[in-house]
Amino acid sequence: MILLTSEDASLMDRWAVAVGGRGTLIRRVSLLAEAEGALAGRRPDVMLLDLSLGDLSGPAGIAALLSFSPATHLIALSHQPNDEEGIAALRAGARGYCNAYIDPRLLAKAVTTVQNGEAWVGRRLTDRLVALVGQNAPVQVDTDSSIDLDLLTAREQQIALQIGMGSSNKLIAQRLGITERTVKAHLGSVFAKLGVHDRLQLALLVTGRMQYTSPTTPVC
Template sequence: MKHVFVTPANTLRPRWREAFPDALVVAAVEQLAVDAPAAEVAWLEASLLDAAARNAALAAASAAGYRVVLMTATPAEADAFQALNAGAVGYCHSESAPEQLREVGLVVAHGGLWMPPELVQRLMALSLRVQPQSTGPGPDLGALTPRERDVALQVALGASNREIAASLAITERTVKAHLSAVFEKLGARDRVQLALMMSQGAF
């Protein structure tokens, strides 16, 4: 999976380079087709862009076929939802740790949606307020092992992989393995969908 970072500075920050050593970098969305035609995930550093410019860049990159992750120095709930509505499939802090950037990249590259865990939790709470009762069947939690269920519940509460690992006294790699199994068994595409599914099952 090829990654390209779109940043006015036209240079990769050390943590971006550590996360994706082979990543490309361009200064503007207009350069993507020329300088990074083979890239599939575009990371848009939007801290210096106003809302109109950011949304235009998001729309252009999405229309060109890239899966766009918006990065900002000041993540906020309303901003995240606006970015997702504008075409982004991921939203994270521009100074996220390399391991978190890799996690975001993996999720969006496989067709998922990624938001910070705390925003997933707020989205789940909003869903419960809007639709307090679900008429459809909840997730088949019986298909999960006890440990997979523990991990799924932690995701529903908005915990990150690192927090889940610490809470359950397991490694982050083990958390990721359990999450992969949970996604497959429940048919969830990403953490957001999993959290909403868990809310339907009332934990």
């Protein structure tokens, strides 16, 4: 079940069109108390939450909501998205953060993404999160690291460790004397070999904040 929560009925209509595929059970609520009851009683797989909902107190209210159904994948939707609000929402437990009027096709993709256990955030916010990870955790480079560096080439190892320190593609390119395009190409290979989907997951692996699990498909 997908729970839609907003005081704006037209906005929920827009979301429902985006995520209402065949067989998808959708429930709409417009009050915080109703949302709490739906979470506690129905345990929805995904919740789309309008951060302007009355009595929610913005991102600060997300953790309290999720206490009613910790397994629910919550996507916070904002009428005026900004990095600080996005980081606060993710820290409170949201699995995604985007504009309340996001393109319906992208919203459908966001729902699928969080259902698959990944996070849905914009590129700029991802870069901010990667930088925060790099600032707050030392990079692991010893043989007991949570990441199996032997799967990577020497250059790929350098780039992976730079990501763990929160470096941008531009800075990595400058440090290694290569182009940003080459950095992106190496990152694509790193993601495939380690079974991660984005630079944030890679940073978490390199800093030991996410456990490494071997990809299910063989790496050639």
